[in-house]
Amino acid sequence: MSVTDELLANAERYAESFSKGDLPLPPAKxxxxxACMDARLNPYGVLGLEEGDAHVIRNAGGVITADERRSLAISQRLLGTREIILIHHTDCGMLTFTDDAFKADIQRETGLKPDWSAEAFTDLDEDVRQSIGRVKADPFIPHTDQVRGFVYDVTTGRLREVKP
Amino acid sequence: MSVTDELLANAERYAESFSKGDLPLPPAKxxxxxACMDARLNPYGVLGLEEGDAHVIRNAGGVITADERRSLAISQRLLGTREIILIHHTDCGMLTFTDDAFKADIQRETGLKPDWSAEAFTDLDEDVRQSIGRVKADPFIPHTDQVRGFVYDVTTGRLREVKP
Structure with a gap:
């Protein structure tokens, strides 16, 4: 049995006790x-989010690239969100390599160089500020007065705000 | 008090009872x-995921763009994941508009045309298959023999697998 099959058995149990079938499409909050895709960072647990509360966008690092700008534009323009919370975290995998080395490894193995930036970083707070800056500079995200960035500590479970 | 401040109070409570400070970086499972960023789709609840179990990547639609390919390459190459689960869902916002109309609206308002595809779609199952296909076609994601796609029903809480 694959891990996917094991998780599908969990999904059956979730459906059996499901009672939230009438939530509206726009996020309630x-x-x-x-946030970063990291397995230890659970935005539902940390922020106390319930089904229906918030859009959750995640990738390697919790960085802002074209796809996060697309998702945020859709979130605000079509589904009414107004505040943005950015979360990076301690012990992040993105601190363990450089873009150049990672892409060179891939090129050696596959013969092709990736057509994306790996978005590695060396300073957590600085990359949170970079992410806030990219959101605020985007011409297609209409509401950027409430954009705040945080570092989640995977050893203490605590969020720390990064000041601009 | 902003909604962000309210969620930060939840984060304080999470930290106070936190007991998972020694989890390793690579996802246990x-x-x-x-998955789609939709507020009603909670991958932790649906799949029974705990802190430390899995990478969770999310965007508008749960579609595969360059940034998801980047995140999956990092997930597999640097952090050892081997299986991929794709989740779209019923009543998705991406079914409610077209790329052309959304981008034309933005251009009318801002004077600029977005430099990204909005990735809207008209058929859920077909877009899940499109996402599976994009993952399998990517030269930089090494393990694509275990890629399965699902549609989550927001009214019943049930996952349905999309057959290739």
Missing amino acids: GVAVV | GVAVV
Whole structure:
């Protein structure tokens, strides 16, 4: 049995006790969260989010690329969110390599160089500020007065705000 | 008080009872999930995921763009995941507009045309298959023999697998 099959058995149990079938499409709290994909960072647990509350956007690093700008534009323009919460975290995998080395490894193995930036970083707080800056500079995200960035500590479970 | 401040109070409570400070960086279950950002779709609840279990990647639609390919390459190459679970869902916002109309609206308002595809779609199952296909066609994601796609029903809480 694959891990996927094991998780599908969990999904059956979730459906059996499901009672939230009438939630509206727009997020109740009007918030979009952009967080790292890291397995230890659970935005539902940390922020106390329930089904229906918030858009949750995630990728390697919790960085802002074209796809997060697309998702945030859709979130605000079509589904009414107004606040943005950015979350990076301690012990992030993105601190363990450089773009150049990672892409060179891939090129050696596959013969092709990736057509994307790996978005590695060396300073957590600085990359949170970089992400806030990219959101605020985007011409297609209409509401950027409430954009705040945080570092989640995977050893203490605590969020720390990064000041601009 | 902003909604963000309200969620930060939840984060304080999460930290006070936190007991998972020694989890390793690589996901315990070796799985990466790519799901829509929709507020009603809670991958932790649906799949029974705990902190430390899986990478969770999310965007508008749960579609595969360059940034998801980047995140999956990092997930597999640097952090050892081997299975991929793709989740779209019923009543998705991406079914309610077209790329051309959305981008024309933005251009009318801002004077600029977005430099990204909005990735809207008209058929859920077909877009899940499109996402599976994009993952399998990517030269930089090494393990694509375990890529399965699902549609989550927001009214019943049930996952349905999309057959290739």
